[in-house]
Amino acid sequence: MLNKKNELKTIVFFLFITLILSCSNDNSNNLPPNDEPNITPNEIIKIPVVIHVINPPSDPFSISDEKIQSQIDVLNQDYRKKNPDHIKTPQEFKNLVADVGIEFYLAETDPYGVPTSGIIRTESDISGFSGKDLTGKLPIEDYKLFFTNKGGQDIWPRDKYLNIYIASLMDKWGKLGFAGYAYSPGTDPRIDAVVIDPRVFGTLPPLEVNYDLGRTVTHEIGHWLNLIHVYGKDGSCEIGDEVADTPNQKHQNLGAPAHPKSSCGSNDMFMNFMDRVNDNSMYMFTKGQKERVRNLFKKGGLRRQLYLNNK
């Protein structure tokens, strides 16, 4: 009896040791092999983009490859402080202008590893509005824009790509306010995309006057990258954009304002990409916005996996 008890003790002891060893092994194996230390300040983060073009059957393929590339070129200027117009930034904001350090390129392989142009075209009558719940009641499966079997296109995995949908948004709503929209980090993976009307996309026709420099997409990708409008909650000086170096601003600015224009005790930074002015009146992100965007890709950030998969 005593012997058996000792034997049992020994077995339990070895089981315990084995458990400890396997646990510590597990811990080291749990880290993804490519989970590198955090991003360095000057590191350029590169994001592959897939463009889903939803054309009405009467007007197929009017969105040329060249028009799409012109938009990619705009993004690679605006997110790298290479846009020549950033020099128009007023003196008081000049030292805040940031090179966000993000570059975009058309995806070269699809989710299965097959070579692609990064541009997928579908003829369909559905509009960009079918990617948004206007009733507040729709299940995600009814956001038709994002489902091939409902006339849209299935989204590609958000941990590998930025998904941009080009689909008509203007006909029903007028141009202001709904030239495009974007889902923020943390949204449902089936709809984590940016949706843009073809007439505000890129710098080649067809284009809408005042929205012809590709800045609608710069702005909407800003939302996809977690940025909030510089005016925060419209009408409030208290609820801002959670970025320290953008002045509090009471209202959105539209059109082409002249500097200085003040609210909440300071001059508005209406030339920021995250206000709502005309394309040729916006030309800068701030260092604080850069920090907020890049936090997404750091350890624990909501787009960390996208960064790791493209490193």
Ligand SMILES: [Zn+2]
């Ligand atoms: Zn916006």
